[in-house]
Each structure stands twice: as C-alpha cells, then as structure tokens.
Amino acid sequence: MTEEADFKKVAQVSDIEEGQIVAVEVARELIVLSKLEGEIYAINEMCGHSNGPLADGFIDGDQIECPWHGSRFCLKTGEVTQGPATESVARYAVRVDGDDIFLGPVIG
Template sequence: MTDFIKVAELDELEEGALLAAEVDGEPICLARVNGDVCAFTDNCTHISGPLNEGDLDGDILTCPWHGAQFNVRTGKVVRGPARQDIQTYPVKIEDDSIFVRIPEETYSA
C-alpha cells in the first residue's frame, strides 16, 4: 500500500464542492460533505464520465454524463445506469492539507 500523498489544501475545497486531483497520475475526486473530506476515483463506472464535473447533493454525487448516482462516503451506486461502485480512498487532514492514500492494486496498468 502506498503512503498518504498530499493532494490539496483544505481551503481549496469548499463545503458541498468537488475538486479534481491526482495521486501519482491517478485521477481522483475530492468532495467536502458536512466538514468531512471524501476521496474517490474521478471516473464514473458506467462509461468513465468525469465525476468532478457532476452535481453533489449532500453525500450523493450525480455523474454529468448519464445521471448515475453514487454515495461519496461509501462509493455505493445509488442509481444507475452504473452498476459497479466507485473506489473510495482513505483521507487524512494534517496542518490544513488533504492527504489521500491509494492502494497499489488500484493504479492503472
């Protein structure tokens, strides 16, 4: 498993907002929900729509391409057409910086 890697400053991510980031070239998306920061893959599992361009309503994210919905805390599909959950990643906050850890097996080939 990789170490936690700094991806953004906390003040870059407003409450209820989404932010695109990368960890070693792997695209991820950050969401701030009720003060918590959630991290997950930035590609919808339906046909890879950019989740950072979606709509966040509470902890439910809607993909901008075909309306698939996911819970950003758990990664679970809430509404299709996606059938596969999105990958979520551990987050830690230190000194107002956001750090994310992505397991080795997650990296694209």
C-alpha cells in the first residue's frame, strides 16, 4: 500500500487547462502532467526512443506525441501507441485534494 508520505504536492488543478501539458520536477526527475476529461495524469517527461522532451510535444486525444521523432504514448497508461519508441514511459500515481495535485511513486 502506498503511504501518504510518498506523495508530494507538485501543482494545482486550476493551473492546468484541459489538454494542456505541464512539466514538473520531483526528485530531479521531469514528469509531464496533463488533464483529460477532468482527470489528472502523470508520465515520465522523457521519450524512451531518443530522450526527446515530451513536455514540448502535443496532445491528440489521450496521447502525447514526442516532437523529435513522432513516437506517441497514452497519457493514461504510459504505453507506446506509435513508434519508433518501443518501450512505455513510466506512469505515476496521482492524488487530488481540493485544488492540489500530489504525485506519488511509479505505478503499473
């Protein structure tokens, strides 16, 4: 079971528009936050193909596209939906308390 102490406040829901990409740094790791249909999702910011910056990519539906080579990842699961990347990116636990977004450990 994940402990409450494992979660860190990283942003506020009101600061993230629907379909927007927001990068946050936690323990020297960049993580992309996004809001889809009112839910907040968090994945690793670095594309596994060539370390491209997903924070500079764009969202299409529930996917984020790397700006370097076009790899796509599901924002909800971190899974690759289009190559050239072959490995999923890490997905993080997210908790929302009021307007505060808390980020937890890697899940799935």
